[in-house]
Amino acid sequence: MKTDYLNINEMTRTGEKIKKVENIILHSIGNMYSTLEICKKEMDNLMNQSDVYFSLHYVIDKEGNILNCIPEEEISLSCRKIDTNYYAVSIGCIPCDESGKFSKKTIDSLVMLASNLCIKYNLEAKNVLRHYDITLKRCPLYYVDNSVMFEEIRKRIKIDISK
Numbered sequence: 001m002k003t004d005y006l007n008i009n010e011m012t013r014t015g016e017k018i019k020k021v022e023n024i025i026l027h028s029i030g031n032m033y034s035t036l037e038i039c040k041k042e043m044d045n046l047m048n049q050s051d052v053y054f055s056l057h058y059v060i061d062k063e064g065n066i067l068n069c070i071p072e073e074e075i076s077l078s079c080r081k082i083d084t085n086y087y088a089v090s091i092g093c094i095p096c097d098e099s100g101k102f103s104k105k106t107i108d109s110l111v112m113l114a115s116n117l118c119i120k121y122n123l124e125a126k127n128v129l130r131h132y133d134i135t136l137k138r139c140p141l142y143y144v145d146n147s148v149m150f151e152e153i154r155k156r157i158k159i160d161i162s163k
């Protein structure tokens with residue numbers, strides 16, 4: 001796991017504290033050609049404008065590498081439903097193909113990270129949600145269209161938590 005925090009600013013990292021972690025929210029970020037560096041740079045670039053706010057605590061690439069962009073104690077701006085952000089840790093995965101599917105290595109890292117967060121914050125696998133479950137935004141796209149595949153990820157998290 002690498003750490004490369006965003007600078008404090010209004011559009012990506014406000015520095016406000018999380019109230020209580022109640023959910024882990026899953027997103028997809030970028031496209032199959034994205035890298036951790038590109039995703040970080042895209043978030044960095046949002047600092048210089050005033051229309052779009054967006055950020056994630058964690059980004060996972062196709063190789064399963066994890067980048068931590070915001071300390072867990074602070075809010076990320078991953079959802080338009082702003083209140084949600086005070087109660088969630090956000091994870092964005094880079095898809096491995098045009099369908100928006102995540103690679104096996106990405107899912108392995110996601111399961112590991114989400115399980116650790118569930119244990120740390122005393123959550124259950126059902127507290128791992130898709131962005132879609134909060135705002136109906138079709139994100140992460142493949143896992144909105146294929147809910148069964150999302151349930152598979154949740155099942156693995158549930159098993160990991162119980163170990």
Ligand SMILES: [Zn+2]
Pocket residue numbers: 026027028078131137139140
């Ligand atoms: Zn999203």
